[in-house]
Amino acid sequence: KPNGDGPFPVVIYNHGSRAGREQHSVPFEYIGRLLTQAGYAVLVPERRGYGGSDGPTLSEDVGNDMGQRFVARVEAETDDVFAAVDYLRTLAFADTKRIGIMGYSLGGIVTMFAVSRSSTFAVAINQAGAAGAWDISAPLRSALIAAAEKATTPTLLMVAQNDRSTESITTLGEIFKKRSVPHRVIVYGPFT
Numbered sequence: 001k002p003n004g005d006g007p008f009p010v011v012i013y014n015h016g017s018r019a020g021r022e023q024h025s026v027p028f029e030y031i032g033r034l035l036t037q038a039g040y041a042v043l044v045p046e047r048r049g050y051g052g053s054d055g056p057t058l059s060e061d062v063g064n065d066m067g068q069r070f071v072a073r074v075e076a077e078t079d080d081v082f083a084a085v086d087y088l089r090t091l092a093f094a095d096t097k098r099i100g101i102m103g104y105s106l107g108g109i110v111t112m113f114a115v116s117r118s119s120t121f122a123v124a125i126n127q128a129g130a131a132g133a134w135d136i137s138a139p140l141r142s143a144l145i146a147a148a149e150k151a152t153t154p155t156l157l158m159v160a161q162n163d164r165s166t167e168s169i170t171t172l173g174e175i176f177k178k179r180s181v182p183h184r185v186i187v188y189g190p191f192t
Helices: 030-038 058-061 068-088 106-117 136-149 166-179
Strands: 010-015 039-045 094-104 123-125 155-160 184-190
Touching: 010 030, 010 068, 010 106, 030 039, 039 068, 039 184, 068 094, 068 106, 068 136, 068 155, 094 106, 106 123, 136 166, 155 166, 166 184
Parallel strands: 010 039, 010 094, 094 123, 123 155, 155 184
Antiparallel strands: none
16 A cells, blocks of 8 residues: 555456466565555455465366366356455445456456446446457457446447457447447557
8 A cells, every 4th residue: 555544546457367277376566566656555465376375276177178168267266356346345444435457368368358347436447358269269258348338337448450350348338438438448559
């Protein structure tokens, strides 16, 4: 948290899948420092199967099934984010009327699922959510499209031009545009 008593607006940062190192705790100090210096309290919940959290890892739970088992697992990880919101409500320094949510890759998917299920979040940032899975999982595509069709949270959608797919971001942006949901789509130049 920033210095002082607050209350501070909060950002929940949703980590990616961390394939192969799921059970290593990763505090995301860079993200924490960046946001606390800007005046935000930051929570990086290690969802089920990550770090010291209970439950099977993502790969143990779904194996190579990128279909309905994968979508169900991500929905369950989204439940963990709502448990994190409940935890934030116990902290006097957290302004739970001003919660932003953001995530990268799998965390971007969790972010989109969360904003489709609740108006708790003031803003959202989806950083390349499903860029690697968009072309290989029709059930995930359908679930993300359904999420975008429900979400009303102002959202920043970001992806690099040479990621596996930009459609995971641009498609959601088109849906938000059609529904007049405040949003911005940024397709960055190619990364090296």
